[in-house]
Amino acid sequence: MRRTVTILLLVIVALGISLSLAKIPFGVPKSKVGKHYINEGVKETGATNIVTSVVVNYRGFDTLGEVTVLFIAAIGLGAVLAASGREKMRKTEPASLVLYTGCRILFPLILVFGTYIFIHGHLTPGGGFQGGAIIASGFLLIYLGCRERRISRVAFNLAESLGGLVFVIIGLLGLAFGGYFLLNFLPKGTANTLFSAGIIPIIYIAIGFKVGSELAGIIDNLIEES
Amino acid sequence: MSFLNNYIYYIGAFGLILIGLYIILVKHNLIKVIIGLGILDTGVNLFLISVGYITKGTAPIFSKPGIDSEHMVDPVPQALVLTAIVIGVAVLALALSLAIRLYQHYGTLNLRKIREQRW
Numbered sequence: 001m002r003r004t005v006t007i008l009l010l011v012i013v014a015l016g017i018s019l020s021l022a023k024i025p026f027g028v029p030k031s032k033v034g035k036h037y038i039n040e041g042v043k044e045t046g047a048t049n050i051v052t053s054v055v056v057n058y059r060g061f062d063t064l065g066e067v068t069v070l071f072i073a074a075i076g077l078g079a080v081l082a083a084s085g086r087e088k089m090r091k092t093e094p095a096s097l098v099l100y101t102g103c104r105i106l107f108p109l110i111l112v113f114g115t116y117i118f119i120h121g122h123l124t125p126g127g128g129f130q131g132g133a134i135i136a137s138g139f140l141l142i143y144l145g146c147r148e149r150r151i152s153r154v155a156f157n158l159a160e161s162l163g164g165l166v167f168v169i170i171g172l173l174g175l176a177f178g179g180y181f182l183l184n185f186l187p188k189g190t191a192n193t194l195f196s197a198g199i200i201p202i203i204y205i206a207i208g209f210k211v212g213s214e215l216a217g218i219i220d221n222l223i224e225e226s
Numbered sequence: 227m228s229f230l231n232n233y234i235y236y237i238g239a240f241g242l243i244l245i246g247l248y249i250i251l252v253k254h255n256l257i258k259v260i261i262g263l264g265i266l267d268t269g270v271n272l273f274l275i276s277v278g279y280i281t282k283g284t285a286p287i288f289s290k291p292g293i294d295s296e297h298m299v300d301p302v303p304q305a306l307v308l309t310a311i312v313i314g315v316a317v318l319a320l321a322l323s324l325a326i327r328l329y330q331h332y333g334t335l336n337l338r339k340i341r342e343q344r345w
């Protein structure tokens with residue numbers, strides 16, 4: 001009964017969607033905003049990766065909101081799981097020598113790769129969100145491979161708070177110097193060099209620290225519970 | 227055939243969205259509902275990306291001087307999806323943590339049985 005009603009509902013939804021989608025052509029340029037960002041983006045922001053200039057500069061306030069959503073999700077997860085309040089000591093099987101050594105060799109390499117991704121976010125594909133996810137995957141490797149090793153939660157919280165603080169303070173500095181929030185007040189430099197694009201690399205490094213520590217904290221909380 | 231050629235990405239994306247909706251509406255196991263949420267999320271991301279695509283398009287990155295800007299894809303949906311993926315992961319983790327607490331409280335993940343119980 002429930003299944004047939006659901007399938008009927010989905011068929012109606014699919015019909016409505018396909019009627020409206022038939023009017024959207026595929027593969028042709030649609031938005032003037034995107035064209036403007038591509039044509040003027042390098043001149044206006046100094047970043048050669050246009051996606052980065054949209055995320056951090058043109059829609060930086062939007063990104064601040066998204067980072068806040070991520071923060072609230074991480075806080076909520078910590079609150080839900082911490083409510084149990086029991087500290088049980090689990091017996092963990094020590095990992096074999098091969099696994100342990102492999103984790104210890106790979107972990108710094110993954111950290112360096114993630115840092116490279118978010119420092120070069122304004123030049124190459126990548127950025128703070130992607131680099132943060134890679135760094136969190138390094139911590140996941142440590143938790144899976146060397147289970148008796150714990151990374152202190154204070155360090156995670158510190159990195160997370162510092163990242164958010166740097167983002168907001170740079171936005172407020174823009175307000176103080178030029179009159180609006182997240183103004184690109186630093187010199188833009190020459191395009192395609194590491195020290196260019198003003199505040200974009202600084203904000204992306206802050207986002208990288210924040211996302212990396214938040215995702216690693218989520219992994220830490222979930223592993224603690226399992 | 228040209229219809230399939232033109233709309234295959236839209237069909238795939240909305241196929242994923244409809245599959246996710248079906249799982250969320252029909253299944254009783256909470257873990258399966260969360261998996262449906264993940265599939266729905268993927269479908270929405272795929273749809274946004276395919277709206278911004280341009281035939282034979284390249285990534286909107288000026289890595290070399292003098293690169294052609296005519297065939298670059300729309301950067302705005304890519305910027306949206308970039309953040310949406312990370313937030314999707316966080317929301318999935320939050321849903322899983324709620325599922326863990328529900329299991330500790332009720333001893334089951336079946337939504338129908340949870341509804342029958344009174345604490």
